[in-house]
Amino acid sequence: MKTTTHSEALHARPATEVAEQLGVDPQRGLSTGEAKARFERSGPNEVPAEAGPGPLLRLLRQFHDPLIYVLLLAGVVTGLFGGYVDAGVIGGVVALNALVGFVQESRAQRALDALSKILPADATVLRDGVARRTPAVRLVPGDVVELVAGDRVPADVRLLEVRLMEVDESALTGESVPVRKSADAVDGNAVVADRAGCAYSGTLVTRGWARAVVTATGGTTELGGIQHLVATAKVGATPLTRKLARFSRQLSVAIVAVAAGAFVLGVVRGTPVPEMFTAVVALAVGAIPEGLPAAVAIVLAIGVVRMSRRGAIVRNLPAVETLGGTTVICTDKTGTLTRNRMTVTTLAVAGRAVSPEEARECLVAGVLCNDAQLDEGDPTEIALLESALAAGLDPEAIRAAAPRTDTVPFESETRTMTTVHGDVGYLKGAVEEVVARCEDELVTDGVRPLDAAALDRVHRELTAQGLRVLAFARFTPGSAPVFLGLQAMQDPPRPEAVAAVGACWSAGIEVKMITGDHAGTARSIAAQVGLVDEAASARVLTGAELAALPEAAFDETVAATQVFARVSPGQKLELVRALQRRGHVVAMTGDGVNDAPALRRADIGVAMGRNGTDAARQAADMVLTDDDFASIEAAVREGRSVFDNLRKFIAWTLPANIGEGMVVLVAILLGVTLPIVPVQILWINMTTAVFLGLTMAFEPTEAGIMQRPPRPPKRPLFTGALLRRVVLVSLLLIMAAFAAYQAQLAAGVSLAAARTSAINVFVGVQAAYLLSCRSLDRPVLLAWPGRSRMFALGVGLTAGLQLVLTYVPVMNTWFHTAPVGAGSWLWVLGAAVVAFLVVEADKLVWHRLAARLQVSPGPAAAGRRVR
Ligand SMILES: Nc1ncnc2c1ncn2[C@@H]1O[C@H](COP(=O)(O)OP(=O)(O)OP(=O)(O)O)[C@@H](O)[C@H]1O
Numbered sequence: 001m002k003t004t005t006h007s008e009a010l011h012a013r014p015a016t017e018v019a020e021q022l023g024v025d026p027q028r029g030l031s032t033g034e035a036k037a038r039f040e041r042s043g044p045n046e047v048p049a050e051a052g053p054g055p056l057l058r059l060l061r062q063f064h065d066p067l068i069y070v071l072l073l074a075g076v077v078t079g080l081f082g083g084y085v086d087a088g089v090i091g092g093v094v095a096l097n098a099l100v101g102f103v104q105e106s107r108a109q110r111a112l113d114a115l116s117k118i119l120p121a122d123a124t125v126l127r128d129g130v131a132r133r134t135p136a137v138r139l140v141p142g143d144v145v146e147l148v149a150g151d152r153v154p155a156d157v158r159l160l161e162v163r164l165m166e167v168d169e170s171a172l173t174g175e176s177v178p179v180r181k182s183a184d185a186v187d188g189n190a191v192v193a194d195r196a197g198c199a200y201s202g203t204l205v206t207r208g209w210a211r212a213v214v215t216a217t218g219g220t221t222e223l224g225g226i227q228h229l230v231a232t233a234k235v236g237a238t239p240l241t242r243k244l245a246r247f248s249r250q251l252s253v254a255i256v257a258v259a260a261g262a263f264v265l266g267v268v269r270g271t272p273v274p275e276m277f278t279a280v281v282a283l284a285v286g287a288i289p290e291g292l293p294a295a296v297a298i299v300l301a302i303g304v305v306r307m308s309r310r311g312a313i314v315r316n317l318p319a320v321e322t323l324g325g326t327t328v329i330c331t332d333k334t335g336t337l338t339r340n341r342m343t344v345t346t347l348a349v350a351g352r353a354v355s356p357e358e359a360r361e362c363l364v365a366g367v368l369c370n371d372a373q374l375d376e377g378d379p380t381e382i383a384l385l386e387s388a389l390a391a392g393l394d395p396e397a398i399r400a401a402a403p404r405t406d407t408v409p410f411e412s413e414t415r416t417m418t419t420v421h422g423d424v425g426y427l428k429g430a431v432e433e434v435v436a437r438c439e440d441e442l443v444t445d446g447v448r449p450l451d452a453a454a455l456d457r458v459h460r461e462l463t464a465q466g467l468r469v470l471a472f473a474r475f476t477p478g479s480a481p482v483f484l485g486l487q488a489m490q491d492p493p494r495p496e497a498v499a500a501v502g503a504c505w506s507a508g509i510e511v512k513m514i515t516g517d518h519a520g521t522a523r524s525i526a527a528q529v530g531l532v533d534e535a536a537s538a539r540v541l542t543g544a545e546l547a548a549l550p551e552a553a554f555d556e557t558v559a560a561t562q563v564f565a566r567v568s569p570g571q572k573l574e575l576v577r578a579l580q581r582r583g584h585v586v587a588m589t590g591d592g593v594n595d596a597p598a599l600r601r602a603d604i605g606v607a608m609g610r611n612g613t614d615a616a617r618q619a620a621d622m623v624l625t626d627d628d629f630a631s632i633e634a635a636v637r638e639g640r641s642v643f644d645n646l647r648k649f650i651a652w653t654l655p656a657n658i659g660e661g662m663v664v665l666v667a668i669l670l671g672v673t674l675p676i677v678p679v680q681i682l683w684i685n686m687t688t689a690v691f692l693g694l695t696m697a698f699e700p701t702e703a704g705i706m707q708r709p710p711r712p713p714k715r716p717l718f719t720g721a722l723l724r725r726v727v728l729v730s731l732l733l734i735m736a737a738f739a740a741y742q743a744q745l746a747a748g749v750s751l752a753a754a755r756t757s758a759i760n761v762f763v764g765v766q767a768a769y770l771l772s773c774r775s776l777d778r779p780v781l782l783a784w785p786g787r788s789r790m791f792a793l794g795v796g797l798t799a800g801l802q803l804v805l806t807y808v809p810v811m812n813t814w815f816h817t818a819p820v821g822a823g824s825w826l827w828v829l830g831a832a833v834v835a836f837l838v839v840e841a842d843k844l845v846w847h848r849l850a851a852r853l854q855v856s857p858g859p860a861a862a863g864r865r866v867r
Contacts, residue, residue: 010158010198010215011158011185011186011188011190011195011197011198012185012186012187012188012190013185014185015158015159015160015161015183015185015197015213016160018158018213018215019144019158019160019213022141022142022213022214022215023142024142024143024144024213026144026160026161026211026213027129028126028128028129028144029125029126029127029128029129029143029144030127030140030142030143030144031127031128032127032128034142035127035138035140035142035143038140038141038142039138039140041140042140042141042217042218043217043218044137044138044218045136045137045138045139045140045154045155045217045218046137046218055102058102059098059099059102062097062098062099062101062102063094063098068094068097068098070281070284070285071090071093071094071281071285072090072091072094073281074090074277074278074281075087075090075091075094077274077277077278078090078274078277078278080274081274083274083278085813085814086278086678086679088814089679089682089683089814089815090679090682093679093682093683093686096686097686100690121135121136121137121152121154121614122134122135122136123135123136123139123145123151123154123155124145124146124147124148124151125138125139125143125144125145125146126143126144126145126146126211127143127144131146136154136155139154139155139214139217140214140217141214141215141216141217142213142214143155143213143214144160144211144212144213144214145157145211145212145213145214146209146210146211146212147165147199147205147209147210147211147212148205148208148209148409149205149206149207149208149209149409149411149593149613150204150205150592150593150613150614150615150616151204151205151613151614152202152203152204152205152614152615152618153167153199153200153201153202153203153204153205154201154214155201155214155215155216155217155218155221156198156199156200156201156214156215156216156217156220156221156222157198157199157200157212157213157214157215158197158198158212158213158215159181159182159183159197159198159199159210159211159212160183160210160211160212160213161183161210161211162181162182162183162208162209162210163208163209163210164207164208164209165180165181165205165207165208165209165210166178166179166180166181166205166206166207166208167179167181167199167203167204167205167206168203168204168205168206168615169192169193169200169203178206178207179193179196180196181196181197181199181208181210182196182197183197183210184196184197185197192222198215199212200221200222201216201217201221201222202221204593204614204615204618205593206593206615207593209409244292244296244650247292247718248288248289248292251288251289252288255283255284255287255288255661256284258283258287258665259280259281259283259284259665260280262279262280262283262664262665262668262669263276263277263279263280265668265669266279266280266668269671278678279664279668279674279677279678280664280668281678282664282677282678282679282681282682283661283664283665283668283681284661285681285682285685286657286660286661286663286664286681286682286684286685287657287658287660287661287662288657288661289653289654289657292650292653295649295653295693295694295697296646296649297317298694298697299642299645299646299649299696299697300317300320300321300642300646301317302642302697302698303320303638303639303641303642303645304317304320306638306641306642307320307622307634307635307638307639308625310631310634310635310638311624311625311626311628311630311631311634312622312623312624312625312631312632312634312635312638313609313622313623313624313625314621314622314635315620315621315622315623316621318621319604319621319622320638320639320642321639321642321643322585322603322604322621322639323587323604323622323635323636323638323639323640324636324639324640324641324642324643324710324711325585325639325643325710325711325712326509326585326586326587326603326604326636326639326710327508327509327510327583327584327585327586327710328509328510328511328512328579328584328585328586328587329504329509329510329511329512329586329587329588329589329632329633329636330512330513330514330572330575330576330579330586330587330588330589330602331511331512331513331514331589331629331632332513332514332515332589332590332591332608333513333514333515333517333522333525334468334491334515334517335379335591335608335610335611335627336497336589336608336624336627336628336629337493337494337497337501337513337525337529337531337629338491338492338493338494338497338525339491339492339493339494340379340491340611340627341379341491341492342379342380342382342383342468342489342490342491343383343386343387343489343490344383344384344386344387344390344487344488344489344490345467345488345489345490346462346467346486346487346488347359347362347363347387347485347486347487347488348458348462348485348486348488349362349442349443349484349485349486350441350442350443350444350451350454350485351451351453351454351455351457351458352454352458353458354485356387356390356391356392357391358444359391359485359487360391360393361442361472361474361484361485362472362484362485362486362487363384363387363388363391363393363487364388364393364398365426365428365472365473365474365484366384366385366387366388366428366470366472366487367384367385367388367393367395367398367399368398368399368402368404368419368421368426369417369418369419369426369427369428369472370384370385370419370428371407371409372384372385373385374386374389374395378410379491380468380470380489383487383489384470384487387487387489402421402422402424403421403422404419404420404421405420405421405422406419406420407419407420410429412516412568412569412592412594413568413569413594414429414433415429415430415433415516415566416428416429416430416433416434417429420477423476423477424474424475424476425474425475425476425477425481426472426473426474426475427472427473427474427475427481428470428471428472428473429470429471430470430471430518430566431455431459431469431470431471431486431518433471434471434472434473434481434483435450435452435455435471435483437473437480437481438450438473438480438481438482438483439480440480440482440483441455441482441483441484441485442474442482442483442484442485447482450483455483455486458486459486459520460520462486462488462520463518463519463520463521463523463524464520464523464524464535465488465524466490466521466524466525466528467488467489467490467521468488468489468490468491468517468518468521469486469487469488469489469518469521470486470487470488470489471483471485471486472484472485472486472487491525493525493528493529494529494628494629494630496628496629496630497529497628497629497630498528498529498530499630500629500630500632500633500634501529501530501531501629501633502530503633503637503706504633504636504706505530506706506707507636507637507705507706507707507708507709507710508708508709508710509636509710510562511531511562512531512561512562512563512564513525513526513531513562513563513564514564514567514572514575514588515563515564515565515566515567516566516567516568517565517566518565518566519540519542519563519565519566521565522540522563522564522565523535523538523540523563523565526538526540526562526563531562531563532562532563538562538563539560539561539562539563540561540562540563540564540565541557541558541561541563541564541565542564542565542566542567543564543565543566543567543568543571544566546558546564546567546571546574546575547571554574554578555578555579555581555582556582558575558578558579558582559578559579559582559584568594569590569592569594569595569598570594570597572588572590572595572598573597573598573601575588575598576588576598576601576602577601580601580603585603585604585710586602586603586604587602587603587604587605587606587632587636588601588602588604588605588606589606589607589608589624589632590605590606590607590608590612590616590619590620591607591608591611591612591613591616592612592613592615592616593613593615593616595607595616595619596615596616596618596619597619599616599619599620599621600619602621604621604622605619605620605621605622606620606621606622606623606624606632607619607620607622607623607624608623608624608627609623609624609625609626609627610625610626610627611627612627622635633706636706637701637705637706638701640701640705640706640711641699641700641701641702641705643711644699644701644702644705644776645696645697645698645699647722647776648696648699648773648774648776649693649694649696649697650722651722651725651726651773651776652692652693652696652769652770652773653689653693654722654726655725655726655727655728655729655730655733655769656688656689656692656693656729656733656766656769657685658726658730659729659730659732659733659734659737659762659766660681660684660685660733660762662730662733662734663675663676663681663733663734663737663738663762664676664678664681666734666738673751674755675737675738675740675741675742675754675755675758676737676741676755676758676759676762677755677816679814679815679816680755680759680815680816680817683759683805683815684759684762684763684766687763687798687801688763688766688798691794691797691798691801692766692767692770692794692795692798693770694794695770695788695790695791695793695794695795696770696773698788698790698791699774699785699788699790699791700785700786700787700788701785702775702783702785703783703785703786704783721777721846724842724846725839725842728838728839728842729769729835729839732765732769732835732838732839733762733765733766733835736761736762736765736831736834736835737758737759737761737762738758739761739831740754740757740758740760740761740824740827740828740831741754741755741757741758743827744757744758744820744823744824744827747823749818749820749821749824750818752812752816752817752818753817753818753819753820753824755816755817756805756806756817756818756819756820756824757820757824757827757828759802759805759817760802760806760820760824760825760827760828761827761828761831763798763802764828764829764831764832765831765832765835767795767798767799767832768832768833768835768836769835769836769839770791770794770795771791771795771836772836772839772840772843774788774791776843777843777846777847777850778843778847779840779843779844779847780840781840805817806818806819806820807819
């Protein structure tokens, strides 16, 4: 690992000295002006992205393809034998293909690049004595920052003041056990992993708090030095793209073999070598679905962009595929199903609801044991400030009168928070936790032993209304706390979440709630959002019950439970595992540092963009910009749509390609003149692949997409139905082209005109089949997916191009075509209609058959309820 003498000096010296050397007062931070001046010098705090290849290189790379080499060779050979025009056309087609590939690649990449920048990365920075959230890119050496559990360390820092801090440095050192930090200097020779007094950019604070001074930013950090910065969204291979790439390689080899055979056969029969050579090259180029992997990447990228518009940012491409197959969604309650806008509605003291006057001590505790400001902080704590304000108290004055001397911050594990203000301390948190530590409670006329039964009764009443209940206690350090009372707050469900939960149910996707809140509250909110029919019938398990489950019954009980309450983050991982063992594809939400393992393990880890921690976002496959459950449902819908569109694209492209190749092959085998000559095959291949095939990537979501069960995880991409369709349509294409060609010749037109008819018929059938592909399994007119501008545009453009090919003289010269009459166009129309009807009839027959052979329901369908 790279160590500079400069940073060695920093970790080996006392923190105060380091601050001094960096010219900053640790209590005040830099001044805004100084920070600005330093920013000019140091530049933004980001690791300069590795410059990718320039546009020219990327364009040239489009030619780096064995197929293109063959094609270019064919062009050269054709040219050498005097076929200058054909050679030119081949060259033009190759150039066009490269250009289209270049433009598409750039667009997909740009869309994804833009997305990766949406993820916010802020840091708490002290400047002019005030702590503020500031974009981490603005940090400069000398800045004083505060770090708490959940933060990603925004730059290399020397720790000034540390409270129980632990940092996960695995991104840097590979060591996955979090490291304990302190403000102490260590030996000058210590390696990065042993420098307790420093923290490094990109590592994660897993526990505690610290104040630190920035020592290095941007490219000069340890992480920048070794170029390890975790890039966010990346274009990468997915299981599907890998499968497809393998498939198209295998197919290519087979086709090349067939072409070689055809070449030998043709030459033996006496066809001139150059002519035969261009013919088999056309066969190969026509039949090989060279655009398949690229098209799949484009479809996925479009899916990512569409999802981002619906509030879901996908961090890795395979997630788009997986999303569509999700069978269960495990979601948080607060903020995801509810608005995370809390209002205290009830105060209770001594086991009964009381007026604000009677709950004064409880309200004061809510103000003091609280990190929020009225306009900033944890919504739960803001609600406590507001309730005090509403009761006529002045939070600022209360805080000023009792300055805080110590804090034990809130953690999901302990569910409590403690503050000390000189000789009085306050405790707030989950009712069970606080009660367990109190023996006495405050009543109007003094202190009496805690009436647990009365408290329990009122607590149960409050949670049954879906209220989130916090308990408060006061203590003098060293003695047992006195119970002060309860504040119960309302957090209304999001209306859009209610609709989304319903949509998930009808899509055969189970929704489970996992919350740190009380079982009663969870049960009531579950009923309010429609996650269960009524609160009483909900199957609710608490974290403690979960822990006590016998192993044998664990998976089954988890699968049958809808609400999990008082769950610790560690248990989320167990839940994911149990559901996966039951064959589920699991989406799991999380926002805390401790949720990271569960998010990683889940098939789709979902983190919150607004209220989540960086740690959760790093571990997630998808980030919700609005923290809203409805966005998960929308993403699943898009995921299904993407998968549909992929299948549609493949179902269209394979027969089109095979048909193109087979026209040549069949003619060679039969020893007849070619109905479509090589340059024409190239024309068809290039124009239709782009203007017809790619429109499938833009198909709107089919109606009813969320009314069918999730795709079984193991269903292969190439189903029997798809293969049958490929054979059928390839045959249709070949027959139509040959029939039109022969009929036109018989009618006495020129060879060029007959071939032009064959081309137009071929393209016409491809367009008709494209229409049919808009719904793969059901007759398209019955399952009409709605208007698609892209589809109309694609078909329109293709028609226009065919007219140009047919009637523009220069095209006639280049492509050996000739103007045709009305009779020829009737052939096009007829063939298109017949092909369309045949495919639709085929769907109808198989649809009926499939309905009769009803497949047995999968795990998700079994758990589905009728609503
Ligand atoms: N700031 C806080 N101070 C003290 N106790 C708190 C605080 N916030 C929450 N609690 C207590 O801890 C419990 C668990 O809260 P936590 O934030 O872990 O889960 P949650 O937000 O209710 O649920 P979810 O996991 O659905 O977001 C709450 O029910 C409450 O009793």
